[in-house]
Amino acid sequence: MWVKMLEINIIEAFSDNYIYLIRNETKNITSVVDPGESAPVIRFLKSKGWHLDEIVNTHHHHDHIGGNTELLEIYKSKLIGPVYDQNRISNIDILVSDNELINVAGVKTKVIHTPGHTLGHVCFYMEDEKCLFSGDTMFYLGCGRVFEGTMDQMWSSLLRLRFLPNDTLVYCGHEYTSSNAKFAKHIDPNNKLLDDAIVEIKNKREKGLPTIPFELGTEKNINPFLRADDQKFIDSINLKKSNPEKFFSTMRLKKDNF
Numbered sequence: 468m469w470v471k472m473l474e475i476n477i478i479e480a481f482s483d484n485y486i487y488l489i490r491n492e493t494k495n496i497t498s499v500v501d502p503g504e505s506a507p508v509i510r511f512l513k514s515k516g517w518h519l520d521e522i523v524n525t526h527h528h529h530d531h532i533g534g535n536t537e538l539l540e541i542y543k544s545k546l547i548g549p550v551y552d553q554n555r556i557s558n559i560d561i562l563v564s565d566n567e568l569i570n571v572a573g574v575k576t577k578v579i580h581t582p583g584h585t586l587g588h589v590c591f592y593m594e595d596e597k598c599l600f601s602g603d604t605m606f607y608l609g610c611g612r613v614f615e616g617t618m619d620q621m622w623s624s625l626l627r628l629r630f631l632p633n634d635t636l637v638y639c640g641h642e643y644t645s646s647n648a649k650f651a652k653h654i655d656p657n658n659k660l661l662d663d664a665i666v667e668i669k670n671k672r673e674k675g676l677p678t679i680p681f682e683l684g685t686e687k688n689i690n691p692f693l694r695a696d697d698q699k700f701i702d703s704i705n706l707k708k709s710n711p712e713k714f715f716s717t718m719r720l721k722k723d724n725f
């Protein structure tokens with residue numbers, strides 16, 4: 468029987484960021500993913516009586532690393548971050564690069580380099596825990612804006628995430644789900660699975676609950692940005708047809724101005 472080692476706690480930050488506080492009770496290790504702010508993390512740790520052993524950063528944006536300095540000062544945690552960002556994130560102890568296997572919260576974790584949103588962006592995949600920390604690369608029903616990389620890079624990055632098993636639970640960096648759902652519905656109006664997801668999303672948001680995590684298997688069929696090579700999807704929608712890279716780019720630009 469599969470037994471989860473980790474408890475993943477969701478901490479809200481700023482207006483729509485998520486910080487993930489990962490607890491491995493068996494090994495007495497606590498790690499945090501993308502602490503954009505320190506205060507809510509410190510509050511949570513204090514309430515549980517936990518020490519913060521590790522900080523993990525997916526990319527250099529301030530809303531993902533803004534809490535690093537204070538947390539490092541208080542807890543003397545180890546900081547894990549992308550090798551590409553070694554000059555953009557201060558005090559990284561463990562630089563990680565594509566396909567590297569590391570330990571996060573005491574479990575085996577694969578680093579997946581996903582350039583696009585930023586050039587150095589990495590995602591963290593825990594196969595045994597069936598979970599992925601996708602930062603600002605993949606969101607529920609969406610994907611990150613392409614700031615530093617190219618559209619082709621972002622599409623390739625999303626394809627790598629799409630290759631992961633269907634039962635993977637995805638923990639992304641923001642609660643953008645409701646606005647992503649509006650866009651998804653706009654360009655894919657006749658998708659029953661999407662409609663079902665939207666009902667569930669509305670219910671959760673009305674109760675003030677996070678829509679995170681979401682399951683990758685369903686996402687492969689309802690997130691338009693994962694379907695730029697799906698001929699049936701492409702044929703069904705009213706956008707200029709071309710190769711997957713161009714089609715992805717057209718969708719991303721359309722969403723930027725949606």
Ligand SMILES: [Fe+2]
Nearest residue numbers: 526528584603
């Ligand atoms: Fe970002």
